[in-house]
Amino acid sequence: MAPEVDSTKADSEKVDEEKTVPAAPHTAEELTGTPVVAGIVSAPVVVLGPRPLAPAGLPRIGESGRDAETERFRSAAATVAERLRGRAAHASGAAAEVLQANAAMAADRGWLSAAEKLIAAGAPAGEAAAAATEQFVEMFTRIGGMMAERVTDLRDIRDRVLAELAGDPEPGVPEPDVPSILCARDLAPADTAGLDPGRIVGLVTELGGPTSHTAIIARQLGISCVVAAAGVAAVPAGTSAMLDGSRGVLVVDPDPDVAAAAVAADVEARRRIGNWTGPGRTSDGVGVAILANVQDGAGARAARRTPAEGVGLLRTELAFLDRTVEPSVEEQSDIYAEVLEAFAGDKVVIRTLDAGSDKPLAFADHPDEANPALGVRGVRIARADPGLLTRQLDAVAVAAQRTRTSPWVMAPMIATAAEAEEFAGLVRERGLVPGVMVEIPAAALQADRILEHVDFLSIGTNDLTQYTMAADRMSPELAVLTDPWQPAVLSLVARTAEAGAAVGKPVGVCGEAAADPLLACVLVGLGVTSLSAAAAALPAVGAAVESVSARQCRSAAEAVLATTDPAAARAAAAEVLT
Incomplete structure (x- = not known):
């Protein structure tokens, strides 16, 4: 006959045993890239919104409507160029240079002529803008070197023109309600130049190098920044993260206490710097x-x-x-x-x-x-x-x-x-x-x-x-x-x-x-x-x-x-x- 067990005592011992089992350690994913701008920030992640899709397969424009379609394209491109010039006028340093250069690109006669030639053959304005852009992308990529860096700029101009033609808001960086870390595969320099350091407190991209325009502008704005960090574009919006610009690390879902201590130490270091x-x-x-x-x-x-x-x-x-x-x-x-x-x-x-x-x-x-x-x-x-x-x-x-x-x-x-x-x-x-x-x-x-x-x-x-x-x-x-x-x-x-x-x-x-x-x-x-x-x-x-x-x-x-x-x-x- 089995001995009688005091169930109350057994339950008590079980509770005590559970109390002594250590909690599982907090696991956080670290994505590593190249450090650009020092500083530690902890904030939710925001991501770039979808870029406009290049239109394709649209009905051809009849001869009677091609002049009007050409004018519609010219007006959209001119509007984009003027917006960029306006932003350049209120910027300084590398940001102003980038915005001016992109405004010049939106008004580039070669690109405009290539699109207008396609419209003259019956292509709708949006399709012509996209096709002309790819012509120049192919040329810039083939040339390589510093010309290849303009591919991102050129595609950004294309997207802004497509949005203007469709009557949609300009694509680009979202404006979060709380300070946030922006994660992206790449970022057009025009978008970087327009960042609000009060809303975007950290920036991390999969592409780009430590001397890219994006990196240079991030330094000018004083935004903690890491580039060439594989995998960051896949981080979902709203995810909690900590960015360490000194080490070149984005910590996804960090331990809240560890993140708070790191940020506090960085705030103190910045206070000393500010003095x-x-x-x-x-x-x-x-x-x-x-x-x-x-x-x-x-x-x-x-x-x-x-x-x-x-x-x-x-x-x-x-x-x-x-x-x-x-x-x-x-x-x-x-x-x-x-x-x-x-x-x-x-x-x-x-x-x-x-x-x-x-x-x-x-x-x-x-x-x-x-x-x-x-x-x-x-x-x-x-x-x-x-x-x-x-x-x-x-x-x-x-x-x-x-x-x-x-x-x-x-x-x-x-x-x-x-x-x-x-x-x-x-x-x-x-x-x-x-x-x-x-x-x-x-x-x-x-x-x-x-x-x-x-x-x-x-x-x-x-x-x-x-x-x-x-x-x-x-x-x-x-x-x-x-x-x-x-x-x-x-x-x-x-x-x-x-x-x-x-x-x-x-x-x-x-x-x-x-x-x-x-x-x-x-x-x-x-x-x-x-x-x-x-x-x-x-x-x-x-x-x-x-x-x-x-x-x-x-x-x-x-x-x-x-x-x-x-x-x-x-x-x-x-x-x-x-």
């Missing part, structure tokens, strides 16, 4: 100028309200890209004078026109090139039309006289000492300070020879990385190669800085690498004397530099140069500096 007021220097007092990249007077005035000590890069393309005729010397001088006045008495570095390749000029006779990224761009445009450069230098000189300042002027895409000598001569004739951009490996390797002719160098890490690694900076498949932490790229930076130190001439960095606080400290250790980035990035960069000694920076630089890949380089720097 940094400059000037730039290491903890042991070694000066490092912290400068702003700007595009126009509005951008310069906004940067003036930050701790920026001057302008390390004035991009002058905005005055040219949306023009069908070259702006006059007077018009240009007015633009440059606004920037000089905003930073009166401080250093201002003006880059001469960097057009060509993905930034064609409507009034310039650009040749058809198989690989425009390696073709006639930057200072090379002046070979066919020297007046473009000399008139721009005249405008800078006029602005300098009006504002009683002495700006520094540099040329992009300099490859040889002879080119530097010729440019320096033109600049000095006008009483200005000459320098050149180092963005071609040849210029880094010949930095000592180039410095025999100019007074300063400024390293453009975006193109220097692209050309050093032979990798299109817009390719998501090659994002690891176009990472500015590539040791080969940093070796060229070190060589350039050493050449400057040997003759006592400044060497700055004005590429996106200067916006990364950890990498900024490494650049200082390599011998860079100034760092120039989007104004929103400057407090974090300045605070990071001020938190470490020059000796630590040099140790970090040595450790990074001993590595063989970007991940190891980041880890080596972090071990020394944090």
Whole structure:
């Protein structure tokens, strides 16, 4: 006979046993990509709405209705172009440049003519717009390089025109009711430029690289950002997520307590950053100028309200890209004078026109090139039309006289000492300070020879990385190669800085690498004397530099140069500096 069991006691023991069983650990999925903008945010996910479907199989347009259909298409394209120009007028920096370039694309005569030719053969306007777009997509893809990056822009223009033809709202980024993290396969630069940082607090894409237009604009807006993160486009809207822009990780369905602690720590770090007021220097007092990249007077005035000590890069393309005729010397001088006045008495570095390749000029006779990224761009445009450069230098000189300042002027895409000598001569004739951009490996390797002719160098890490690694900076498949932490790229930076130190001439960095606080400290250790980035990035960069000694920076630089890949380089720097 079985012994009698006290059921009350047995139930009590069962309850106690259940209490001692540990809860299952919280599992969260991590999607990893390339870090772009630091910052930790926890918020629900929003996704891009569906893009308009390209119409097909619609009835043909009879001859009597084709003129009206052509006019309907022209009106839609003109409306889209005007909207983009309006947004550009209220933006600054890279965002304004992208919006202006996309407005020009919507009004491009080649694209418009291709669509109108199809309408003349009986195609409805929407179908013609879609077919013409694919013609150009095929051409841009075949060309490759920087032209291939315009495919996303062109398809965005197509979608906006299709929506306008259908009477639908413009496609693009949703406007969530609460701060959210935007996940997308790709994002048109025009959409990135229009983001509201109060509503979109994080951005993560499957495509794009660390120097893509989307990444550059995210830095300008100060939105935590990660690119080239496989799988993020499949994250459902409304999902809870945490984005760590420093590590390049999107955590899907994070532990709420862990996420809250991480965000709180990041808020405190940002508070410390917000208290940094400059000037730039290491903890042991070694000066490092912290400068702003700007595009126009509005951008310069906004940067003036930050701790920026001057302008390390004035991009002058905005005055040219949306023009069908070259702006006059007077018009240009007015633009440059606004920037000089905003930073009166401080250093201002003006880059001469960097057009060509993905930034064609409507009034310039650009040749058809198989690989425009390696073709006639930057200072090379002046070979066919020297007046473009000399008139721009005249405008800078006029602005300098009006504002009683002495700006520094540099040329992009300099490859040889002879080119530097010729440019320096033109600049000095006008009483200005000459320098050149180092963005071609040849210029880094010949930095000592180039410095025999100019007074300063400024390293453009975006193109220097692209050309050093032979990798299109817009390719998501090659994002690891176009990472500015590539040791080969940093070796060229070190060589350039050493050449400057040997003759006592400044060497700055004005590429996106200067916006990364950890990498900024490494650049200082390599011998860079100034760092120039989007104004929103400057407090974090300045605070990071001020938190470490020059000796630590040099140790970090040595450790990074001993590595063989970007991940190891980041880890080596972090071990020394944090």
